[in-house]
Amino acid sequence: MFYTYWKKVDNECSVNIKASELISYFPNPKDADFFCQMPEFIDAVHRVHRLVGNAVTEGRYIIEGTGSSQLFIAALRALACTAKETTSNKKHIPVVCAEPYYSFYKEVIEQERSELYQWKGDANTFQSESGPYIEVVTSPNNPDGTTRKPVLKGEEGMVIHDLAYYWPHYTPITSPADYDVMLFTLSKATGHAGSRVGWAIVKNKEIAKKIHKHLFLMSIGSCQEGFIRATKIIHFVADSYEHDVDYMLVKPPKVPVLFEAEGLFDYGHRILALRWKRLRAIAQRSEVVSLPDFSPEFCNFKGKLTYPTPAFAWLECKTGEDAEQLTRKMKIQARNDSKFGVSVSRRYVRVSMVGDDHSFNLFIERLSSLSIM
Numbered sequence: 586m587f588y589t590y591w592k593k594v595d596n597e598c599s600v601n602i603k604a605s606e607l608i609s610y611f612p613n614p615k616d617a618d619f620f621c622q623m624p625e626f627i628d629a630v631h632r633v634h635r636l637v638g639n640a641v642t643e644g645r646y647i648i649e650g651t652g653s654s655q656l657f658i659a660a661l662r663a664l665a666c667t668a669k670e671t672t673s674n675k676k677h678i679p680v681v682c683a684e685p686y687y688s689f690y691k692e693v694i695e696q697e698r699s700e701l702y703q704w705k706g707d708a709n710t711f712q713s714e715s716g717p718y719i720e721v722v723t724s725p726n727n728p729d730g731t732t733r734k735p736v737l738k739g740e741e742g743m744v745i746h747d748l749a750y751y752w753p754h755y756t757p758i759t760s761p762a763d764y765d766v767m768l769f770t771l772s773k774a775t776g777h778a779g780s781r782v783g784w785a786i787v788k789n790k791e792i793a794k795k796i797h798k799h800l801f802l803m804s805i806g807s808c809q810e811g812f813i814r815a816t817k818i819i820h821f822v823a824d825s826y827e828h829d830v831d832y833m834l835v836k837p838p839k840v841p842v843l844f845e846a847e848g849l850f851d852y853g854h855r856i857l858a859l860r861w862k863r864l865r866a867i868a869q870r871s872e873v874v875s876l877p878d879f880s881p882e883f884c885n886f887k888g889k890l891t892y893p894t895p896a897f898a899w900l901e902c903k904t905g906e907d908a909e910q911l912t913r914k915m916k917i918q919a920r921n922d923s924k925f926g927v928s929v930s931r932r933y934v935r936v937s938m939v940g941d942d943h944s945f946n947l948f949i950e951r952l953s954s955l956s957i958m
Protein backbone atom coordinates (compact mmCIF):
# COMPACT_ATOMS: atom_id res chain seq x y z
CA MET A 586 0.00 0.00 0.00
CA PHE A 587 2.81 2.41 0.83
CA TYR A 588 4.82 1.62 -2.30
CA THR A 589 2.96 4.14 -4.49
CA TYR A 590 3.60 6.90 -1.97
CA TRP A 591 7.31 6.20 -1.58
CA LYS A 592 7.86 5.71 -5.30
CA LYS A 593 6.89 9.35 -5.90
CA VAL A 594 9.53 10.64 -3.50
CA ASP A 595 12.25 8.09 -4.24
CA ASN A 596 14.98 10.63 -4.81
CA GLU A 597 14.21 12.89 -1.86
CA CYS A 598 14.32 9.91 0.47
CA SER A 599 17.30 7.91 -0.67
CA VAL A 600 20.34 7.46 1.54
CA ASN A 601 23.93 7.07 0.52
CA ILE A 602 26.26 5.15 2.81
CA LYS A 603 29.96 5.29 2.10
CA ALA A 604 32.22 2.25 2.46
CA SER A 605 34.05 3.89 5.34
CA GLU A 606 30.91 4.68 7.34
CA LEU A 607 29.23 2.69 10.14
CA ILE A 608 32.15 0.36 10.59
CA SER A 609 32.15 0.17 14.38
CA TYR A 610 29.85 -2.04 16.43
CA PHE A 611 29.11 0.97 18.59
CA PRO A 612 27.34 4.01 17.15
CA ASN A 613 27.22 5.72 20.54
CA PRO A 614 30.29 4.71 22.59
CA LYS A 615 29.90 7.79 24.80
CA ASP A 616 26.75 6.39 26.40
CA ALA A 617 27.91 3.56 28.60
CA ASP A 618 24.37 2.23 29.15
CA PHE A 619 23.09 2.42 25.57
CA PHE A 620 26.22 2.15 23.45
CA CYS A 621 24.51 0.38 20.54
CA GLN A 622 21.99 3.16 19.97
CA MET A 623 22.18 5.63 17.12
CA PRO A 624 21.51 9.15 18.53
CA GLU A 625 20.19 10.54 15.21
CA PHE A 626 17.58 7.80 15.09
CA ILE A 627 16.52 8.40 18.70
CA ASP A 628 16.04 12.12 17.88
CA ALA A 629 13.88 11.20 14.89
CA VAL A 630 11.70 8.96 17.08
CA HIS A 631 11.19 11.76 19.63
CA ARG A 632 10.27 14.09 16.82
CA VAL A 633 7.68 11.89 15.11
CA HIS A 634 5.93 11.02 18.38
CA ARG A 635 5.85 14.71 19.37
CA LEU A 636 4.36 15.51 15.98
CA VAL A 637 1.72 12.76 15.98
CA GLY A 638 0.99 12.89 19.72
CA ASN A 639 0.69 9.10 19.95
CA ALA A 640 3.28 8.45 22.68
CA VAL A 641 5.12 10.24 25.45
CA THR A 642 8.86 10.08 24.84
CA GLU A 643 10.26 12.89 27.01
CA GLY A 644 12.08 11.42 29.99
CA ARG A 645 11.66 7.91 28.57
CA TYR A 646 14.28 5.47 27.29
CA ILE A 647 14.08 4.69 23.60
CA ILE A 648 15.68 1.43 22.55
CA GLU A 649 16.29 0.34 18.98
CA GLY A 650 15.69 -3.21 17.87
CA THR A 651 15.68 -5.36 14.75
CA GLY A 652 11.97 -4.86 14.23
CA SER A 653 9.59 -4.77 17.16
CA SER A 654 9.55 -8.59 17.02
CA GLN A 655 13.06 -8.71 18.44
CA LEU A 656 12.17 -6.06 21.01
CA PHE A 657 9.15 -8.10 22.09
CA ILE A 658 11.40 -11.01 23.04
CA ALA A 659 13.95 -8.74 24.73
CA ALA A 660 11.16 -6.99 26.68
CA LEU A 661 9.70 -10.33 27.81
CA ARG A 662 13.08 -11.45 29.07
CA ALA A 663 13.76 -8.15 30.82
CA LEU A 664 10.39 -8.15 32.59
CA ALA A 665 10.53 -11.83 33.49
CA CYS A 666 14.11 -11.49 34.85
CA THR A 667 13.01 -8.53 36.95
CA ALA A 668 10.04 -10.46 38.33
CA LYS A 669 12.27 -13.43 39.14
CA GLU A 670 14.73 -11.21 41.01
CA THR A 671 12.05 -9.95 43.37
CA THR A 672 10.33 -13.25 44.11
CA SER A 673 11.33 -16.69 45.33
CA ASN A 674 8.75 -18.07 42.87
CA LYS A 675 10.42 -20.84 40.85
CA LYS A 676 7.62 -21.14 38.32
CA HIS A 677 7.59 -19.77 34.80
CA ILE A 678 6.14 -16.27 34.51
CA PRO A 679 2.83 -16.67 32.63
CA VAL A 680 2.40 -14.60 29.46
CA VAL A 681 -1.14 -13.92 28.24
CA CYS A 682 -3.02 -11.82 25.70
CA ALA A 683 -6.76 -11.45 25.16
CA GLU A 684 -7.98 -13.38 22.11
CA PRO A 685 -8.06 -12.84 19.23
CA TYR A 686 -4.33 -12.08 19.45
CA TYR A 687 -1.42 -11.63 17.06
CA SER A 688 -0.22 -15.20 16.52
CA PHE A 689 3.49 -14.34 16.71
CA TYR A 690 3.39 -13.97 20.52
CA LYS A 691 2.32 -17.57 21.10
CA GLU A 692 4.52 -19.01 18.37
CA VAL A 693 7.72 -17.31 19.46
CA ILE A 694 7.24 -18.12 23.14
CA GLU A 695 6.38 -21.76 22.49
CA GLN A 696 9.29 -22.14 20.10
CA GLU A 697 11.73 -20.65 22.58
CA ARG A 698 10.71 -22.84 25.56
CA SER A 699 12.24 -20.35 27.94
CA GLU A 700 13.05 -21.18 31.53
CA LEU A 701 11.71 -17.77 32.48
CA TYR A 702 8.25 -17.54 30.99
CA GLN A 703 5.52 -19.63 29.40
CA TRP A 704 2.64 -18.88 27.05
CA LYS A 705 -0.71 -19.21 28.86
CA GLY A 706 -3.07 -18.09 26.10
CA ASP A 707 -6.18 -15.97 26.41
CA ALA A 708 -6.00 -13.31 29.15
CA ASN A 709 -9.79 -13.49 29.59
CA THR A 710 -9.73 -17.08 30.79
CA PHE A 711 -6.40 -16.95 32.61
CA GLN A 712 -6.80 -18.17 36.19
CA SER A 713 -4.61 -15.60 37.82
CA GLU A 714 -3.13 -16.93 41.00
CA SER A 715 -1.36 -14.21 42.91
CA GLY A 716 2.11 -13.48 41.61
CA PRO A 717 3.75 -11.97 38.58
CA TYR A 718 2.50 -12.34 35.02
CA ILE A 719 2.99 -10.51 31.73
CA GLU A 720 0.00 -9.37 29.68
CA VAL A 721 0.49 -8.27 26.09
CA VAL A 722 -1.91 -5.55 24.95
CA THR A 723 -2.03 -4.83 21.23
CA SER A 724 -3.88 -1.63 20.42
CA PRO A 725 -5.27 -1.24 17.84
CA ASN A 726 -5.41 -5.00 17.82
CA ASN A 727 -4.14 -7.36 15.16
CA PRO A 728 -6.32 -9.10 13.89
CA ASP A 729 -9.62 -7.33 14.69
CA GLY A 730 -8.66 -3.63 14.85
CA THR A 731 -10.20 -2.98 18.27
CA THR A 732 -8.78 -0.52 20.79
CA ARG A 733 -7.62 -2.42 23.85
CA LYS A 734 -6.72 -2.03 27.52
CA PRO A 735 -5.29 -4.66 29.87
CA VAL A 736 -7.81 -7.31 30.93
CA LEU A 737 -6.05 -8.37 34.14
CA LYS A 738 -5.62 -6.24 37.21
CA GLY A 739 -3.14 -8.24 39.33
CA GLU A 740 -0.82 -6.27 41.59
CA GLU A 741 2.28 -7.97 40.25
CA GLY A 742 1.16 -7.85 36.63
CA MET A 743 3.42 -6.35 33.99
CA VAL A 744 2.20 -5.19 30.60
CA ILE A 745 3.85 -4.92 27.20
CA HIS A 746 1.89 -2.52 25.01
CA ASP A 747 2.37 -3.37 21.35
CA LEU A 748 1.38 -0.12 19.63
CA ALA A 749 2.48 -1.09 16.12
CA TYR A 750 -0.78 0.26 14.66
CA TYR A 751 -1.24 3.35 16.85
CA TRP A 752 -0.70 5.74 13.93
CA PRO A 753 -3.18 8.14 12.30
CA HIS A 754 -3.60 6.07 9.15
CA TYR A 755 -5.10 3.20 11.15
CA THR A 756 -6.89 4.82 14.07
CA PRO A 757 -7.83 8.14 15.68
CA ILE A 758 -5.02 9.38 17.95
CA THR A 759 -6.92 10.18 21.12
CA SER A 760 -4.04 10.80 23.57
CA PRO A 761 -0.30 10.19 23.88
CA ALA A 762 0.23 6.64 25.13
CA ASP A 763 2.24 6.63 28.32
CA TYR A 764 2.80 3.05 29.46
CA ASP A 765 5.75 1.29 31.09
CA VAL A 766 6.83 -0.64 28.00
CA MET A 767 5.60 0.34 24.52
CA LEU A 768 6.66 -1.16 21.19
CA PHE A 769 6.55 0.58 17.81
CA THR A 770 7.75 -0.48 14.38
CA LEU A 771 8.68 1.23 11.13
CA SER A 772 6.97 -1.61 9.25
CA LYS A 773 3.53 -0.33 10.25
CA ALA A 774 4.35 3.38 10.60
CA THR A 775 5.80 3.91 7.12
CA GLY A 776 5.58 0.46 5.52
CA HIS A 777 9.35 -0.22 5.50
CA ALA A 778 9.13 -3.72 6.92
CA GLY A 779 12.32 -4.90 5.22
CA SER A 780 14.49 -2.39 7.08
CA ARG A 781 13.71 -4.31 10.29
CA VAL A 782 13.49 -1.21 12.43
CA GLY A 783 11.57 -1.11 15.67
CA TRP A 784 11.80 0.82 18.92
CA ALA A 785 10.71 0.37 22.50
CA ILE A 786 9.78 3.29 24.76
CA VAL A 787 10.41 2.39 28.36
CA LYS A 788 9.81 4.29 31.60
CA ASN A 789 12.11 2.48 33.99
CA LYS A 790 15.86 2.74 33.48
CA GLU A 791 16.66 -0.69 34.91
CA ILE A 792 14.14 -2.39 32.60
CA ALA A 793 15.52 -0.36 29.67
CA LYS A 794 19.07 -1.44 30.50
CA LYS A 795 17.99 -5.08 30.70
CA ILE A 796 16.28 -4.87 27.30
CA HIS A 797 19.40 -3.27 25.86
CA LYS A 798 21.61 -5.97 27.37
CA HIS A 799 19.44 -8.75 25.89
CA LEU A 800 19.63 -7.10 22.47
CA PHE A 801 23.36 -6.80 22.81
CA LEU A 802 23.66 -10.49 23.65
CA MET A 803 21.28 -11.54 20.86
CA SER A 804 22.87 -9.59 18.02
CA ILE A 805 25.30 -6.91 19.37
CA GLY A 806 22.76 -4.23 18.48
CA SER A 807 20.92 -3.85 15.19
CA CYS A 808 22.04 -3.23 11.63
CA GLN A 809 22.89 0.48 11.54
CA GLU A 810 22.17 0.93 7.83
CA GLY A 811 18.49 0.29 8.53
CA PHE A 812 18.45 2.98 11.20
CA ILE A 813 20.14 5.53 8.91
CA ARG A 814 17.41 4.90 6.36
CA ALA A 815 14.69 5.00 9.01
CA THR A 816 16.04 8.33 10.30
CA LYS A 817 15.83 9.84 6.84
CA ILE A 818 12.34 8.50 6.24
CA ILE A 819 10.97 9.56 9.61
CA HIS A 820 12.33 13.11 9.17
CA PHE A 821 10.85 13.21 5.69
CA VAL A 822 7.42 12.30 7.08
CA ALA A 823 7.73 14.85 9.88
CA ASP A 824 9.04 17.61 7.56
CA SER A 825 5.97 17.31 5.38
CA TYR A 826 3.83 18.31 8.38
CA GLU A 827 6.17 20.68 10.20
CA HIS A 828 7.41 22.92 7.42
CA ASP A 829 5.35 25.84 8.63
CA VAL A 830 5.97 25.70 12.37
CA ASP A 831 8.72 26.77 14.71
CA TYR A 832 10.62 23.53 14.28
CA MET A 833 11.83 24.72 10.92
CA LEU A 834 13.40 27.81 12.44
CA VAL A 835 15.69 25.49 14.34
CA LYS A 836 16.25 23.03 11.49
CA PRO A 837 15.49 24.51 8.07
CA PRO A 838 14.32 22.04 5.44
CA LYS A 839 16.86 21.06 2.83
CA VAL A 840 14.43 20.04 0.09
CA PRO A 841 11.50 22.49 -0.09
CA VAL A 842 9.79 20.56 -2.89
CA LEU A 843 8.88 17.72 -0.57
CA PHE A 844 6.17 19.83 1.06
CA GLU A 845 4.14 19.52 -2.08
CA ALA A 846 3.77 15.82 -1.35
CA GLU A 847 0.74 14.67 0.63
CA GLY A 848 1.75 13.80 4.19
CA LEU A 849 2.19 10.07 4.70
CA PHE A 850 -0.45 9.83 7.42
CA ASP A 851 -3.01 11.58 5.20
CA TYR A 852 -2.11 9.37 2.28
CA GLY A 853 -2.33 6.20 4.39
CA HIS A 854 -5.63 7.22 5.93
CA ARG A 855 -7.11 8.26 2.57
CA ILE A 856 -6.23 4.92 0.93
CA LEU A 857 -7.40 2.83 3.86
CA ALA A 858 -10.65 4.81 4.26
CA LEU A 859 -11.41 4.21 0.58
CA ARG A 860 -10.63 0.50 0.87
CA TRP A 861 -12.79 0.16 3.98
CA LYS A 862 -15.63 1.97 2.21
CA ARG A 863 -15.51 -0.50 -0.69
CA LEU A 864 -15.33 -3.48 1.64
CA ARG A 865 -18.18 -2.22 3.82
CA ALA A 866 -20.36 -1.68 0.75
CA ILE A 867 -19.98 -5.38 -0.06
CA ALA A 868 -20.50 -6.54 3.52
CA GLN A 869 -23.67 -4.42 3.86
CA ARG A 870 -25.44 -6.17 1.03
CA SER A 871 -24.01 -9.57 1.78
CA GLU A 872 -25.84 -12.58 3.18
CA VAL A 873 -22.53 -14.32 3.73
CA VAL A 874 -20.01 -12.01 5.39
CA SER A 875 -20.03 -9.19 7.91
CA LEU A 876 -17.49 -6.81 9.41
CA PRO A 877 -16.98 -5.36 12.89
CA ASP A 878 -18.43 -1.89 13.48
CA PHE A 879 -16.17 0.88 14.73
CA SER A 880 -17.24 4.16 16.34
CA PRO A 881 -15.62 7.41 15.29
CA GLU A 882 -13.42 9.29 17.77
CA PHE A 883 -11.76 12.68 17.79
CA CYS A 884 -8.28 12.36 16.33
CA ASN A 885 -6.02 14.97 17.93
CA PHE A 886 -3.56 14.67 15.07
CA LYS A 887 -6.12 15.30 12.35
CA GLY A 888 -8.16 17.72 14.47
CA LYS A 889 -11.43 16.03 13.56
CA LEU A 890 -13.63 13.02 14.17
CA THR A 891 -12.32 9.99 12.28
CA TYR A 892 -13.26 6.33 11.98
CA PRO A 893 -10.73 3.57 12.63
CA THR A 894 -9.40 2.10 9.36
CA PRO A 895 -7.47 -0.96 10.58
CA ALA A 896 -4.72 -2.74 8.69
CA PHE A 897 -6.76 -5.97 8.74
CA ALA A 898 -10.39 -6.84 8.18
CA TRP A 899 -11.79 -9.41 10.61
CA LEU A 900 -14.39 -10.95 8.35
CA GLU A 901 -17.16 -13.01 9.87
CA CYS A 902 -18.87 -15.75 7.91
CA LYS A 903 -22.57 -15.53 8.81
CA THR A 904 -23.62 -18.87 7.33
CA GLY A 905 -21.88 -21.07 9.90
CA GLU A 906 -19.42 -22.38 7.32
CA ASP A 907 -15.68 -22.55 8.00
CA ALA A 908 -14.64 -19.04 6.99
CA GLU A 909 -11.19 -20.00 5.73
CA GLN A 910 -12.55 -22.76 3.50
CA LEU A 911 -15.13 -20.38 2.13
CA THR A 912 -12.59 -17.68 1.26
CA ARG A 913 -10.15 -20.26 -0.12
CA LYS A 914 -12.81 -21.45 -2.57
CA MET A 915 -12.85 -17.89 -3.93
CA LYS A 916 -9.05 -17.77 -4.09
CA ILE A 917 -8.87 -15.24 -1.27
CA GLN A 918 -5.93 -15.79 1.01
CA ALA A 919 -7.00 -15.33 4.61
CA ARG A 920 -6.02 -16.73 8.01
CA ASN A 921 -8.67 -18.35 10.13
CA ASP A 922 -9.39 -17.38 13.71
CA SER A 923 -7.81 -20.47 15.30
CA LYS A 924 -4.41 -18.93 14.46
CA PHE A 925 -5.34 -15.98 16.66
CA GLY A 926 -6.31 -18.00 19.70
CA VAL A 927 -10.05 -18.31 19.02
CA SER A 928 -10.65 -21.87 20.21
CA VAL A 929 -14.00 -23.00 18.91
CA SER A 930 -15.31 -20.77 16.22
CA ARG A 931 -13.71 -20.86 12.72
CA ARG A 932 -16.27 -18.21 11.85
CA TYR A 933 -13.71 -15.47 11.30
CA VAL A 934 -10.82 -14.86 8.95
CA ARG A 935 -8.26 -12.08 8.85
CA VAL A 936 -7.65 -10.35 5.54
CA SER A 937 -4.97 -7.74 4.93
CA MET A 938 -6.10 -4.22 3.98
CA VAL A 939 -2.58 -2.94 3.38
CA GLY A 940 -1.51 -4.97 0.35
CA ASP A 941 -0.84 -3.42 -3.05
CA ASP A 942 -3.70 -2.00 -5.16
CA HIS A 943 -3.81 -4.95 -7.52
CA SER A 944 -4.21 -7.54 -4.74
CA PHE A 945 -6.80 -5.43 -2.97
CA ASN A 946 -8.83 -4.95 -6.16
CA LEU A 947 -8.77 -8.70 -6.78
CA PHE A 948 -9.89 -9.34 -3.22
CA ILE A 949 -12.84 -6.96 -3.62
CA GLU A 950 -13.78 -8.49 -6.98
CA ARG A 951 -13.70 -12.03 -5.63
CA LEU A 952 -15.48 -11.18 -2.42
CA SER A 953 -18.32 -9.45 -4.28
CA SER A 954 -19.00 -12.58 -6.29
CA LEU A 955 -18.98 -14.63 -3.09
CA SER A 956 -21.31 -12.25 -1.36
CA ILE A 957 -24.12 -12.57 -3.83
CA MET A 958 -24.02 -16.37 -3.91
Ligand SMILES: Cc1ncc(COP(=O)(O)O)c(C=O)c1O
Nearest residue numbers: 652653654687727749770772783
Ligand atom coordinates in the same frame (compact mmCIF):
# COMPACT_ATOMS: atom_id res chain seq x y z
C1 LIG B 1 0.87 -6.24 16.34
C2 LIG B 1 2.17 -6.42 15.63
N1 LIG B 1 3.30 -6.24 16.32
C3 LIG B 1 4.49 -6.41 15.72
C4 LIG B 1 4.60 -6.78 14.40
C5 LIG B 1 5.94 -7.02 13.77
O1 LIG B 1 6.69 -5.87 13.67
P1 LIG B 1 8.16 -5.88 13.04
O2 LIG B 1 8.01 -5.89 11.57
O3 LIG B 1 8.74 -4.60 13.52
O4 LIG B 1 8.89 -7.04 13.58
C6 LIG B 1 3.45 -7.00 13.66
C7 LIG B 1 3.54 -7.44 12.26
O5 LIG B 1 2.61 -7.84 11.61
C8 LIG B 1 2.20 -6.82 14.30
O6 LIG B 1 1.06 -7.02 13.63
